[in-house]
Amino acid sequence: MTAPARSRRWTYSLAAEFGHKNITDDVARLVAESGVRLGAVVVSLAGSTGAITTIEYETGALADLRRALDQIAPPNENYAHNAAYNDGNGFSHVRSALLKTSVAIPVIDGKLQVGTWQQIVVINLDNRQREREVVGVVVGE
Amino acid sequence: MTAPARSRRWTYSLAAEFGHKNITDDVARLVAESGVRLGAVVVSLAGSTGAITTIEYETGALADLRRALDQIAPPNENYAHNAAYNDGNGFSHVRSALLKTSVAIPVIDGKLQVGTWQQIVVINLDNRQREREVVGVVVGE
Amino acid sequence: MTAPARSRRWTYSLAAEFGHKNITDDVARLVAESGVRLGAVVVSLAGSTGAITTIEYETGALADLRRALDQIAPPNENYAHNAAYNDGNGFSHVRSALLKTSVAIPVIDGKLQVGTWQQIVVINLDNRQREREVVGVVVGE
Numbered sequence A, B, C: 001m002t003a004p005a006r007s008r009r010w011t012y013s014l015a016a017e018f019g020h021k022n023i024t025d026d027v028a029r030l031v032a033e034s035g036v037r038l039g040a041v042v043v044s045l046a047g048s049t050g051a052i053t054t055i056e057y058e059t060g061a062l063a064d065l066r067r068a069l070d071q072i073a074p075p076n077e078n079y080a081h082n083a084a085y086n087d088g089n090g091f092s093h094v095r096s097a098l099l100k101t102s103v104a105i106p107v108i109d110g111k112l113q114v115g116t117w118q119q120i121v122v123i124n125l126d127n128r129q130r131e132r133e134v135v136g137v138v139v140g141e
Helices: A024-034 A059-072 A080-085 A090-099 B024-034 B059-072 B080-085 B090-099 C024-034 C059-072 C080-085 C090-099
Strands: A007-014 A019-022 A038-045 A050-055 A102-108 A119-124 A130-140 B007-014 B019-022 B038-045 B050-055 B102-108 B119-124 B130-140 C007-014 C019-022 C038-045 C050-055 C102-108 C119-124 C130-140
Touching (some): A038 A050, A038 B130, A038 C102, A050 A059, A050 A102, A050 A130, A059 A090, A080 A090, A090 C050, A090 C059, A090 C090, A102 B038, A102 C102, A130 B130, A130 C102, B007 B019, B024 B119, B024 B130, B038 B050, B038 C130, B050 B090, B050 B130, B059 C059, B059 C080, B090 C090, B102 C038, B102 C130, B119 B130, B130 C130, C007 C019, C024 C038, C024 C119, C038 C050, C050 C059, C050 C102, C050 C130, C059 C090, C119 C130
Antiparallel strands (some): A007 A130, A038 A102, A038 A130, A050 A119, B007 B130, B038 B102, B038 B130, B050 B119, C038 C102, C038 C130, C050 C119
């Protein structure tokens, strides 16, 4: 008998600029398999041009979030990062640092504590298609 | 004798658009009651139209944050979410995804590690009054 | 023999308005010394005029983030906080509440789970030089 897995590594293939995926079910499955009844799950993207947040995962809200990011950090402004590296993803770095790359969500009675219309989403903010690596760890007992 | 509670569920009645409450004392009480000396507390709002963050909880700073959000995601723009659902809270979803719905705060020597002028705040970003459900879990030992 | 330290308190002397420091190595050292193989580290700034986030720690990306913050919350607008306290750091409070003051990062196989170009950064957003206190706690086993 082995101890139940408390961590998981996922890879998601996401489109450029705002490729997104609802990963709530993947995270809930990890929580269930971990056997943890009371604690929290930390979900984190490895990288500096993506984000993890929660949103009602429907086309409209996602488009609205993208438009807000287009205004906060437009793709085609003059970025100091682009001047140095010529990779054109200066806007991606700014968006990622603002949205941030991880969330911590409580687990109570073995259940992930999210609202009915609240989903955990991974977003690729880079200017090219990416295989984004996300890790989840459940802590508690 | 029962184990000390390590989780708590609170409901806060908050006004539309930017109803807020300082919940630092509630969280500190949970930390004290948990008996955890070294660890962290995760505080999370269940929902996609609210937020949890930290701020100096005074009228001016709160009004300034609200004004910044009014510029990032004005209530009366054309939101794709509103076009689909007709509920008028597209701006709420954008603000919630940007501010995010949870915080993790360290606990050292049994004390919540916040600064003197740093308070944990729950904000209702929806366009109607809401009973907002917040959960806290303490992990550690 | 004493138990390995699972928490650390650091003080960083940071310049006004956007003084920053890459603290990834400090956090990784805490994780290594803790002996925790599977869990998470919570890193948090005590205060309401600073932030903790992740970014590719290079001059360009940092300058770009600063410019985005200058647009979201310009230093010299009329802030209600400033009108009440006359300390001129209303913009600092807004930026801190938006960027937030803590991150939670998974630890797997004893290693901090960040990407190659992803660094943990502390930013002083206040309008004066500050000694910023940051705490880290490792939870897990």
